Amino acid sequence: MARAAQRTRRGGGIRRGEARAGYLFIAPAVIIAAVFLVIPIVLAFWVSLSDWNGFQSPLNPRVGFVGAENYAAITTEEGLDQRNFGRAVRNNFYYVLLVVPLQTALSLFLAVQVNRAVLKGRGFFRTAFYFPSVTSSVAIVIVFQFLFLGTGAVNAVLRAIGVQGPNWFNDPTGIFHGFLTLFGVTAAPGVLADGGMLGVTWWEWLSGPSVAMMVLSFLAVFTTSGTFMLLFLAALQNIGAEVEEAALMDGAGAFRKFFSVTLPMLKPTLFTVLTLGLIGSWQVFDQIYILGGGAPGGTLMTPAYLLYESSFVDLQWGQGAAIAFILFVFIILLTLFQRWLLRDRKPKRRGPAQATVTGGVS
Structure with a gap:
């Protein structure tokens, strides 16, 4: 009987019937993932290696295989396609540099404030801070567009205090270039004018975000901080009160307790927030799209919008798919780098001499 029971089991102690039932239960999820995720990714990769124009099946024999030509057109071959992609990457780089740190810091600050027991009406503040995250992005962009018009409310306030504001969403000036003009620097030095990357000179790379991109960055921080606030709030409420009491008993002040106790315990949530913010940015x-594309002067162009324009407007589907996969690699590499930065570091081992001195002192 023991031999029969042994024969009916597989590796790991799972009965054959249980294994078949398990496969049967996960089969719908596997099929759905294959049909709507794996197969489209494989087809998109094939499109990035072909000259598909979108008018027939990408598996049609008449669709030609061009290899890495679509990737080369936007990365290594000099021309308008490479320059457009380089400018889109530059714009998005500054967007990420502005949005991710600001939205992370603001969401953490809001979570700490609404988590305080002494704050009255905490439910109201949580709802108010989260409300922009559930509001239509189209509506919020239109409101911001009216606020930052040349005759909008923001410029009206600036004029009231004697400051002439720009026409925000129509100003392509990079803020770093604008700052340098105060010192008489209006043209690129020879070193920065000659070299470059992705068809964009180093002088243009160092221009900084345009005024329009700055406004768009503040819009993104305004609409996303509420969501990340909830993630931080849930993590803060999971920290036991005894931990904070122990820190206070050890004589830690409010700032020391936050940076030495609370923030290290929020590291998993911090990694999640940074990763989601990085992907979304x-x-x-x-x-x-709502603001009309890459205007002004292409300083609002991003790889995601360039992907759309290449595919749906110019019908260069292979190039659009190539941009998508390059963007995917960008996100994966930056996420891995971020994971490496936030990894748990083991304490350094002390040598015998140092351990002896420390033991003698204690």
């Missing part, structure tokens, strides 16, 4: 599209 590199995929920004709807705000750009």
Whole structure:
């Protein structure tokens, strides 16, 4: 009987019937993932290696295989396609540099404030801070557009205090270039004018975000901080009161307790927030589309919008798919780098001499 029971089991102690039932239960999820995720990714990769124009099946024999030509056109071959992609990457780089740190810091600050027991009406403040995250992005972009018009409310306030504001969403000036003009620097030095990357000179890379991109960055921070606030709030409420009491008993002040106790315990949530913010910032599209594309001067162009324009407007589907996969690699590499930065570091081992001195002192 023991031999029969042994024969009916597989590796790991799972009965054959249980294994078949398990496979049967996960089969719908596997099939759905294959049909709607794996197969489209494989087809998209094939499109990035072909000259498909979108008018027939990408598996049609008449669709030609061009290899890495679509990737080369936007990365290594000099021309308009490479320059457009380089400018889109530059714009999105500054967007990420502005949005991710600001939205992370603001969401953490809001979570700490609404988590305080002494704050009255905490439910109201949580709802108020989260409300922009559930509001239509189209509506918020239109409101911001009216606020930052040349005759909008923001400029009206600036004029009231004697400051002439720019026409925000129509100003392509990079803020770093604008700052340098105060010192008489209006043209690129020879070193920065000659070299470059992705068809964009180093002088243009160092221009900074345009005034329009700055406004768009503040819009993104305004609409996303509420969501990340909830993630931080849930993590803060999971920290036991005894931990904070122990820190206070050890004589830690409010700032020391936060940076030495609370913040290290929030590291998993911090990694999640940074990762989600990084992915969302590199995929920004709807705000750009609503504002009319890459204007002004192409300083609002992002890889996600360039992907749309290449595919649906210029019908260069292979190039659009190539941009999508390059963007995917960007996000993966930056996420891995971020994971490496936030990894748990083991304490350094002390040598015998140092351990002896420390033991003698204690």
